[in-house]
Amino acid sequence: MCWIFAYNGKKNCIPLLIEWLRTLEYRWYDSAWILWVTSDKKVFFKKAVGKVSALAAVVENNKEKDWKYTTWIAHTRWATHGTVTEENTHPHISSNNRFYLVNNGIIENYKELKKELKEKYTFYSDTDTEVIVKLIEDNFEKDLKTTIEKISSKLVWAYSIAVIDIENPDTIVWVKLWSPLIVWESEKGLFISSDVNALSSVAHSYTSLEDYEMVIIENWKYSIFSAWKEINKKIEEMDIDYNKEDVWDFSSYTEKEIFEIPNVLENVFSWRIDFESKMIKNDTLEELNTYDIEKIEIIASGSSYYAWFMGSYYFKELASIKSEVIISSEFLCDTFIPNKKTLYIFLSQSWETADVRESLKIVKAKGGLTFWVVNVVWSTIAKLADMWLFSHAGVEIWVASTKNVIAQIAVLLMMAINMWMKWNLQPSKARSLIEELELLWNKIQKILMISWKIKQVAKKYSKYKHMFMLWRNILYPVAWESSLKCKELSYIHTESYSTWELKHGPLALVWPDFPCVVLNPHTSFFSKNVSNIKEIRARKWIVLWVITEWKADNDLYDDIIELPKTKQLLTPFTCLTSMYLFALYIAESLWRDVDKPRNLAKSVTVE
Numbered sequence: 001m002c003w004i005f006a007y008n009g010k011k012n013c014i015p016l017l018i019e020w021l022r023t024l025e026y027r028w029y030d031s032a033w034i035l036w037v038t039s040d041k042k043v044f045f046k047k048a049v050g051k052v053s054a055l056a057a058v059v060e061n062n063k064e065k066d067w068k069y070t071t072w073i074a075h076t077r078w079a080t081h082g083t084v085t086e087e088n089t090h091p092h093i094s095s096n097n098r099f100y101l102v103n104n105g106i107i108e109n110y111k112e113l114k115k116e117l118k119e120k121y122t123f124y125s126d127t128d129t130e131v132i133v134k135l136i137e138d139n140f141e142k143d144l145k146t147t148i149e150k151i152s153s154k155l156v157w158a159y160s161i162a163v164i165d166i167e168n169p170d171t172i173v174w175v176k177l178w179s180p181l182i183v184w185e186s187e188k189g190l191f192i193s194s195d196v197n198a199l200s201s202v203a204h205s206y207t208s209l210e211d212y213e214m215v216i217i218e219n220w221k222y223s224i225f226s227a228w229k230e231i232n233k234k235i236e237e238m239d240i241d242y243n244k245e246d247v248w249d250f251s252s253y254t255e256k257e258i259f260e261i262p263n264v265l266e267n268v269f270s271w272r273i274d275f276e277s278k279m280i281k282n283d284t285l286e287e288l289n290t291y292d293i294e295k296i297e298i299i300a301s302g303s304s305y306y307a308w309f310m311g312s313y314y315f316k317e318l319a320s321i322k323s324e325v326i327i328s329s330e331f332l333c334d335t336f337i338p339n340k341k342t343l344y345i346f347l348s349q350s351w352e353t354a355d356v357r358e359s360l361k362i363v364k365a366k367g368g369l370t371f372w373v374v375n376v377v378w379s380t381i382a383k384l385a386d387m388w389l390f391s392h393a394g395v396e397i398w399v400a401s402t403k404n405v406i407a408q409i410a411v412l413l414m415m416a417i418n419m420w421m422k423w424n425l426q427p428s429k430a431r432s433l434i435e436e437l438e439l440l441w442n443k444i445q446k447i448l449m450i451s452w453k454i455k456q457v458a459k460k461y462s463k464y465k466h467m468f469m470l471w472r473n474i475l476y477p478v479a480w481e482s483s484l485k486c487k488e489l490s491y492i493h494t495e496s497y498s499t500w501e502l503k504h505g506p507l508a509l510v511w512p513d514f515p516c517v518v519l520n521p522h523t524s525f526f527s528k529n530v531s532n533i534k535e536i537r538a539r540k541w542i543v544l545w546v547i548t549e550w551k552a553d554n555d556l557y558d559d560i561i562e563l564p565k566t567k568q569l570l571t572p573f574t575c576l577t578s579m580y581l582f583a584l585y586i587a588e589s590l591w592r593d594v595d596k597p598r599n600l601a602k603s604v605t606v607e
Helices: 014-023 052-060 110-117 129-139 144-154 253-259 261-269 283-288 302-319 328-333 354-365 403-423 427-449 451-461 473-490 499-504 526-538 568-589
Strands: 003-009 031-038 043-049 069-077 099-103 157-165 171-177 182-186 189-193 205-208 214-218 221-226 229-231 295-300 322-327 342-348 369-374 387-390 466-471 493-498 516-519 543-548 559-563
Touching: 003 014, 003 157, 003 171, 003 214, 014 031, 014 052, 014 069, 031 052, 043 052, 069 099, 069 157, 069 171, 099 129, 110 129, 129 144, 129 157, 144 157, 144 171, 144 214, 182 221, 189 214, 253 568, 261 403, 261 427, 283 387, 283 403, 295 302, 295 328, 295 354, 302 322, 302 342, 302 403, 302 473, 302 568, 322 328, 328 354, 342 354, 354 369, 369 403, 403 427, 403 568, 427 451, 427 568, 451 559, 451 568, 466 473, 466 499, 466 526, 473 493, 473 516, 473 568, 493 499, 499 526, 516 526, 516 568, 526 543, 543 568, 559 568
Parallel strands: 295 322, 295 342, 342 369, 369 387, 466 493, 466 516, 516 543, 543 559
Antiparallel strands: 003 069, 003 189, 031 043, 031 069, 099 157, 157 171, 171 214, 182 189, 182 205, 214 221, 221 229
């Protein structure tokens, strides 16, 4: 989950590389470096542990500014093998000081390779990446291309490797498996990157590499190879704008993205739902309805997994289709038995989620009907599926996903309503739900308008080290997602349970310092949850009640967050928005860096 940028040209690229590294800081990296090479084989590099500002300070003191550089590489590291030290920070160097290498990925068999290489070479780091550069040195034949062809079969798992040979300083060789890689050309020179978003401000088009493909940049020209033979690849237009907006009057970018939820809902439904006729009009969904589908399997990870759980309720409740949710990493570990009447739906914020991508490939290889919901419009992985819909949440910059989860749930709901209208022949009920959807953005706005009240409640609850998030039925996965956001942003220990499950064990944790957040808007389960709350109150447990416009004065709760009234099927949208604010403001009360939670990376490009 590291990220790499490379440049081959005649411009001083240090300011630009520092800027690009800063754009990726939201992914929470623990070290960074820049390497630059001159045409007469002089190499300079600077490393720094911590944030990019530490590297920027080191680079500003660079005394070699008068050299004519031609090749540049910048890299941020998220530690997987070895602690956060300068020794473990890339680039890694061969014993003869000829090869400099960086990697985004994980080499699972590095210990076996290292054991063999230790007979000839001394290792200075604890990383898996140093093994690759020593392997290149040990197997070098006439040029890097030939050598990498030879060693690539020895590397098990995922990589995106960029290598410089000092004997040929104007050349960069880059090969990939799983980890993303794009290349593009401009009047300033040639660029390679593992992140298209951060570079969209300077690139108007790009070429995306597939697994096992190699790009060689040499003297400001590039060549792409597949199966070690040169190929021509399609150049794609850049259709996203990543330019990071100012935080404006918000306390953080995370808060800003939560406040963008109403606009996100408008984007999801725009051009897809005709609110005047109360009909869904979308070619992809129309095509989907032509298939004979008896079951839906939903494959996702992280917050997307919780979004899919909510979606599974929609498919069962509205379309009367059996629906199952599978964690993508577990899907890869299990035996896959394809079914011609099953729709396999995959969900990702981007195309980078490695285990979801690989799961899709397995299903496709066995002839399964695949559907991908993804936020990134330019995503090549979406085109691997039989059908796809974009969630149109806009670029979500900071680590904790909020607005995109809401967008994913909205897409799933729209899919389920469309199936409901076509298959169950209940158009009047479906239109009633669509009518309520048109009002949803306004109800979200009402929650955002009372954010100051939620902030007051959150400040009170920030003193606790443990919390339960409780609910039943369709809001059960909302409790999961709420619990996850509290963990991510505040580092408070939270757990989520069905209220009924408390008496099956967790009630043993009842204690005055272990508060309970109960998501209990007025639904068909309201009274049952009230009974569970009374069991909690009987043991003097603290209760925060998230409820729909509650006016009664009673002893069921210590604190309350009131939500606008909406249909039961739409309560995940209102509850999640309030819980995102709650988690955010708890974290801010504890002075956490909410935009860059510790130990977390925005994109998981390897398992």
